[in-house]
Amino acid sequence: MLYLLFYALPVGLRLSALQAGVLALAVNSTAFCVEIFRGGLSAIPHGQYEAAASLGLRRVHAFRLVIFPQLLRVVFPALGNQVISVVLGSSVASVVGVPELTYETLSIGSITFRYFEIFVLAAVFYIVAAQAISLVWRAVGFALGAPRSAR
Amino acid sequence: MIGTGHLTAYLYLLVKGALVTLELSFGALILGTAGGVLLGLLRTARTRPLRALPLAYIEIVRSTPFLILLFFIYYGLPLALNADIPAYPAAIVALSVHCSAYMAEVVRAGLQSVPLGQTQAAAALGLRYRQIVRLVILPQAMLVMVPPTIGVYISTIKESSLASVIGFVELLGTGAAIRESNAGRNTADVLGFVAFCYFVICFALSRLGRWLERRSGGKTR
Numbered sequence: 001m002l003y004l005l006f007y008a009l010p011v012g013l014r015l016s017a018l019q020a021g022v023l024a025l026a027v028n029s030t031a032f033c034v035e036i037f038r039g040g041l042s043a044i045p046h047g048q049y050e051a052a053a054s055l056g057l058r059r060v061h062a063f064r065l066v067i068f069p070q071l072l073r074v075v076f077p078a079l080g081n082q083v084i085s086v087v088l089g090s091s092v093a094s095v096v097g098v099p100e101l102t103y104e105t106l107s108i109g110s111i112t113f114r115y116f117e118i119f120v121l122a123a124v125f126y127i128v129a130a131q132a133i134s135l136v137w138r139a140v141g142f143a144l145g146a147p148r149s150a151r
Numbered sequence: 152m153i154g155t156g157h158l159t160a161y162l163y164l165l166v167k168g169a170l171v172t173l174e175l176s177f178g179a180l181i182l183g184t185a186g187g188v189l190l191g192l193l194r195t196a197r198t199r200p201l202r203a204l205p206l207a208y209i210e211i212v213r214s215t216p217f218l219i220l221l222f223f224i225y226y227g228l229p230l231a232l233n234a235d236i237p238a239y240p241a242a243i244v245a246l247s248v249h250c251s252a253y254m255a256e257v258v259r260a261g262l263q264s265v266p267l268g269q270t271q272a273a274a275a276l277g278l279r280y281r282q283i284v285r286l287v288i289l290p291q292a293m294l295v296m297v298p299p300t301i302g303v304y305i306s307t308i309k310e311s312s313l314a315s316v317i318g319f320v321e322l323l324g325t326g327a328a329i330r331e332s333n334a335g336r337n338t339a340d341v342l343g344f345v346a347f348c349y350f351v352i353c354f355a356l357s358r359l360g361r362w363l364e365r366r367s368g369g370k371t372r
Contacts (some may be wrong), residue, residue, distance in 0.1 A: 084214075088216040088217075095316055102216065105219070105222070106222065109222075113230075115222070115226035115227040116228070116231045117227075118227075119219060119222055119226065120223070120227070123211075123215045126216055126219060127215060129214075130213075130214035131210075
């Protein structure tokens with residue numbers, strides 16, 4: 001889907017490769033984030049809203065002070081997975097010519113013809129990035145009191 | 152700037168491309184699922200080294216973008232093996248590897264969702280480990296595994312569009328080629344149709360998943 005956006009978007013609007021890439025990733029990940037937050041919201045018991053209302057909090061305050069902190073805790077691990085999948089998904093931007101890791105790897109490969117080594121190296125870069133994000137995310141999640149990540 | 156006129160002319164080619172996409176992704180789904188179930192079972196094995204090996208595989212594959220995996224198999228492996236790998240097998244292998252790693256996690260989560268008491272009860276009945284897995288744990292785990300499996304399948308079908316990057320002409324490859332041959336003019340409808348095809352395939356799959364869930368008497372969410 002992401003890849004389709006790259007080709008379809010520049011048809012009507014003239015976007016640079018980077019702009020198209022960022023926009024496509026954002027649109028794609030928005031859809032997944034909506035699902036994550038929807039799931040998170042439905043996980044919060046209705047009594048929390050009623051309790052907040054009975055304390056005299058207005059809707060905005062109830063959300064900010066009561067619902068949101070709980071929501072954040074619930075969705076935190078899923079959001080981490082989403083962050084990682086966006087980072088990995090960014091490799092697709094190479095197709096429209098954004099000079100990111102995959103694109104550079106491919107062009108170095110085409111110069112030196114050492115595809116085997118260069119792609120192993122690129123994979124190591126991505127793995128380190130993904131594992132680092134997952135590690136930091138887990139540490140922050142632990143501090144927030146989030147449930148353990150599935151990943 | 153909405154393109155018109157090209158869609159009807161190229162409809163035949165696009166439908167052919169869609170069939171190739173289906174063929175490619177279903178081949179990968181079958182291989183990937185088989186590999187995933189095997190890896191998932193190994194992940195829950197009792198001996199430690201048996202568990203560690205699939206973990207490394209899963210983490211490496213899941214932390215690598217699919218495109219890198221595809222390029223590695225298409226460009227990198229032929230140089231290391233000194234053999235030619237055409238685009239079609241490369242795409243199938245890459246998709247299968249990708250799919251199997253995600254499936255392995257689904258299978259593991261499914262197996263672990265079955266309460267420990269079930270295993271203990273089965274053991275108390277005198278069943279052996281293999282029998283416990285096959286007769287008690289798997290039937291229950293399958294129910295839980297249906298929705299995430301459909302999710303993995305859908306994402307695999309979408310990833311299959313990246314096979315066009317290594318020159319394999321499937322649905323998206325066809326659309327891109329049509330765009331190319333018209334120098335990018337007036338092909339919004341063709342690309343829109345390509346997107347629509349992916350939507351139809353994925354939507355049908357998710358409906359199938361719903362139906363399976365209902366038919367197997369699983370809890371509807």
